[in-house]
Amino acid sequence: MRLSSYFQQVQALDKLILLLCSCYLLIDACNGFLLNQFGRSFGLSALYKVLMLVLMLVSLSWRSGKTFLLFPALFILLLPGAFYSWLHLGGSLAPDLGLILKLISPLIAFYYLLSLSQLDKHFALKFLHQVFVVNYLIVLVNFIFGAFGYGYTSYLPQQHLSQVDLGSKGFFNAANELSVVLLVLSAWLLQYYWQQHKLIFLAVAATSIWCASLMLTKTGMLGTLILVLFIPLMPWFIRLNWNRLALATLLLVVVAALVIWQAPLLLGQLGLAEKLQHVYQQQGLLGVLLSSRDKYAAEIWQLVSFYYSDVHRLFGVGLIGVSEHLWKFWAESDPFDLYIFYGVAGLMFFSWVFIGFIAQNLKLCRLYSSELAATLVLLNLLLLMVACIAGHVISSGMLWPVWGLLTRPL
Secondary structure: OHHHHHHHHHHHHHHHHHHHHHHHHHHHHHHHHHHHHHOOOOOHHHHHHHHHHHHHHHHHHHHOHHHHOHHHHHHHHHOHHHHHHHHHHOOOOHHHHHHHHHHHHHHHHHHHHHHHHHHOHHHHHHHHHHHHHHHHHHHHHHHHHHHOOOOEEEEOOOOOOOOOOEEEEEOOOOHHHHHHHHHHHHHHHHHHHHHHOHHHHHHHHHHHHHHHHHHOOHHHHHHHHHHHHHHHHHHHHOOOOHHHHHHHHHHHHHHHHHHHHOHHHHHHHHOHHHHHHHHHHHHHHHHHHHOOHHHHHHHHHHHHHHHOOHHHHHHOOHHHHHHOOOOOOOOOOHHHHHHHHHHHHHHHHHHHHHHHHHHHHHHHHHHHOOHHHHHHHHHHHHHHHHHHHOOOOOOOOOOHHHHHHHOOOO
16 A cells, blocks of 8 residues: 555656646746846746756655765765865855756756656656657747747847847747757657658758747757758668768768858848858858857966966866856856866766767667667767857756756657
């Protein structure tokens, strides 16, 4: 009787987590709406996601106590440098604690779904699909509002642009984070419906490209196009030998080069070409790719080298250490930022997450010829590139639920 009651409680908790995960982007949109209308969000999105994390951790602690201990260990690993900065500077350590929580959140979601799939694979698959369908529809409705002029523009008005309102992100506040969320949602739905229902695949492909073109971010447009073109080819890719795979990779590089070469023509009607042309004239191709992030990184590196010792930098100086001297304390390149904030441990954590996610899916792809695993390899390689060039992937408060859940193929 007690055992039956225990399983009922666990199942009820999983259903509650399913409901919360299915609606979390709606809460993010409401958070953005409050900011847009009243200038304050009252921490709505943060509180909601903390609740999701707490419930996942409770469920995970019931099923796998050893795995649960990983997360406080990661706090202990990442925090020393920031804690030392706090001892010397004073102020608040809360931003660093919040950032570390964001960093480990994808792993919490990953291990939660892993434990759920080991208990009930059918429910876990149903869980995953519902989360992605509902959140994709929320994003789509948000962009419909954006198309009618509601919410935020993707880019702030700039004097050198003739078009003032460039791009739309609806009521979501962060365009870069929304771009990677769109990639992750699209990746699951595209691979799922390519196998299950080709007409729905075409509908998802069309709406994803439309959303990306409305948002006008390089990540969204190029990433979505790559997913739409290459996911149907996954059955062919996983049957390739290494020589053909090298040839296919070369072909991909050539196609990418042609797309970049013709980018001004392709984007001219969207209004983004003028912005890219201005950046190219001022800063060259590196400026187009990095959007001045190399300058931010150089400034931050110069600052921490001047104010902090070599040993302190090895452990990181924390958000608190950089924000004490600069208002722009993100370079927006995840490996660089994590090294500055949390030292060698931060860089190792970044590498561990991406190498771990990519390696396990490569293994599944090789052993079982899994099209889903092959899609996840492609997706995580895209996210790795975005993390290095544009940042806010591993540290994204908007991305972690869907990224962490999707990275565990069922």
